[in-house]
Amino acid sequence: MSSTSPHSDAAAESQPRSQLIILAVLALGLGAFLIIRPTLSLDVLALLVGAGFLVHGVVIIVHDRESELHGPSWWRRALVFEAVLWVAAGVFVLLHMGLTVRVLAAVIAAGLLVGGVRTASGAFRRSIGVDDRVAAGALGAASAILGLLALLWPDITLLVAAVAFGARLVIDGCTAGWRALRGATGPSRGRAPGRMRRFARTTAAIASLALAVAAGAVSVGLHEGSPVVDEFYAPSRDVPDAPGQLIRAEPFTRGVPEGAIGWRILYTSSRADGTPAVASGLVVVPENGPGHWPVADWPHGTTGFGQQCAPSLLEDPFGSGALFVLPEIIDRGWALVATDYIGLGTEGPHPYLIGEDSARASLDAVRAAGQLGPADLSTDVVAWGHSQGGGAALWSGASAADYSPELTLHGVAALAPAANLPALVRNLPNVTGGSVFASFVVAAYTENYPDVTWREYIRPGAEQTVRSMSTRCLSEPGMLVSVLDVLALSADPAIFRDDPTAGPLGARLAQNVPRATIPAPVLIGQGEADTLVIPAAQQEYVDEVRAAGGQIDYRTYPGVDHVPLVEADSPLIPELLAWTDGRFGDS
Known part of the structure; x- marks a missing residue:
């Protein structure tokens, strides 16, 4: 007859209990961090997820397997198989910290899918009640749904999957901690769950399924709300080499005010080095009147860097680029x-804040629109532009005489223009949402200039987040993910690893500051409350142009911020319209 001493019983009990306490603390800590900060840099997220995989696998081995010793053999084997997969996935992630978003999302997805299938299969065990079947089926389905989302749309649902896995770890931690505190480390000490506990578990499982379905609906909505580039933007093979040639046009009505008619156009352009390019745009003219309309040439404000971010593709084709006074233009x-621009709608890369390329696209749009017979345009032009478009308008003023001599440019109105580019980019870390604009700048300059690289200017931990951010349009639903990214990055160090105004990027930014020599009259309007294009930087640019002999009518507006400067009720608008009337009156 054998006996066991009290000391050995205590030791046997304390060891698994201490293991459960350690696992509970680790699972709760990792899970809470993933839920609170799912948009961490990719490397940190990979570290947390890899560690979480290991903890979850060990929880299955130490806790779940012990609690299921009386289950069928196939179920016990499934538990062991799942635990091994989680541990292997954790080791893989930790050993490969340079994983891309897609690979990390795929690993999380695989874990969620395998865990979901195993959990859902528990609903078919004969030894459990109806409530346990419902709980197993709901939890398994929730895990599988999130896994599928992470596979289908990793750029958006990596965040969702990270939160879901964090919640799974929190549940692991709570369960392991509860069992440790109760001292129930094995089936011999366990008791059948009470009615309230079964009810709580079933309710939590159903709630998890509802949240997974909601996450799926949100992900679908974000993707379906994104603009889609259609066949109109694909040029035929016989495109003319000469810039400013109309390729095709079709009627366009979205956002066109009453009393006007519009077209969407595709036309040829060129880059600063002479490389042929294709761009798209919009033309709107009064429906009735004498014709031979003078032209307000509008290079738009920032809408994004991705090809789908062309204003002609967006729900609000004019307001998205900060043009809020189209009815006033038509009325006059x-x-x-x-x-x-090039690269929005058409193939890129888009020359975001790259002056000469943007100016050529703008001037070529006017030249091509002049070939659209029903539009009946004159060659009298005034260039308007806001923010990104303001810088492009200034470049149009400097380039028009040489590049498009058939057009008569009577004036340039640059409204909060992105002119002093080094100062603008240097200020972005201080701007709410500045990371989004920084992502557009770095994406554009790395794709247009081979001497500018991501790794030189964006800190490694933020690079993948910033790259993904640069692919979304400001007005598309997916920008919600960028907003969450910005909130996460705001708690981390600045996204720039080095001064963006130094080195190759700094030199290229300086190269794209609009030239001082603009033959036509220039009006620059600036809101004094602008936090993006700060007044001090604008004043510095104006002073430099004037010192070089340039003439600028510089007007500031107290209490007015960046976008409100060009809204219909802005104090600038009546002055802008009167100034433009004067320019066309001189023709």
């Missing part, structure tokens, strides 16, 4: 020609 008997 002017036409609007609004380029999408």
